[in-house]
Amino acid sequence: MSVERLWRHPGYLVLQLSKQARRISTAVSTDGLRSPHVSVLAMLSESGPCSQKEISAALGIDASDLVTLLDDLEQAGLASRHRDEQDRRRYAVEITDPGLELLGARLGVAEEVDDLLFEGLTAVERDQLAELLLKACAHHEARR
Numbered sequence: 001m002s003v004e005r006l007w008r009h010p011g012y013l014v015l016q017l018s019k020q021a022r023r024i025s026t027a028v029s030t031d032g033l034r035s036p037h038v039s040v041l042a043m044l045s046e047s048g049p050c051s052q053k054e055i056s057a058a059l060g061i062d063a064s065d066l067v068t069l070l071d072d073l074e075q076a077g078l079a080s081r082h083r084d085e086q087d088r089r090r091y092a093v094e095i096t097d098p099g100l101e102l103l104g105a106r107l108g109v110a111e112e113v114d115d116l117l118f119e120g121l122t123a124v125e126r127d128q129l130a131e132l133l134l135k136a137c138a139h140h141e142a143r144r
Contacts, residue, residue: 014133017117020117021113021117022035024113024116024117025109025113028109028112028113028116029106029109031102031105031106033072033076033102033106036059036061036065036069037069037072037073037078038103038106038110039059039061040055040059040061040066040069040070040073040079040093041073041078041079041095041099041102041103041106042103043055043058043059044079044093044094044095044099045095045099045100045103048094049084049092049093049094050092050093050094051084051090051091051092051093052066052067052070052081052090052091052093053090055093070093073099076098077096077098077099078095078096078098078099078102079093079094079095079096079099080093080094080096081093082094114126
């Protein structure tokens, strides 16, 4: 398959945009966190204390990868783990006040990244793209 033909495949295009998003995000953000860190913080902010198993299932993150992410977040003081009072066999993970502050800042960074990543699209085109990507994601979430 030629490279030119690859550019006609939406999956390849999503992969290329993902690379650009990572490059732009690294240039714009100064906190050193990656997207999975921010996803964990967002979930904790929205749902409150959760078990590692709940986070892993909800975000589709491998359990061993999640441990590394949580170690990073805990070391940075952005999240904390403690024994669950209801079930001492499991840990409850929760976002800290500095984690909430950083999450708020990162949402602003996400908007800046989107503006740079999709500056070639009109607002209507960006909305259409978001709708189509959400539809594709929802299809796969239902099958998970």
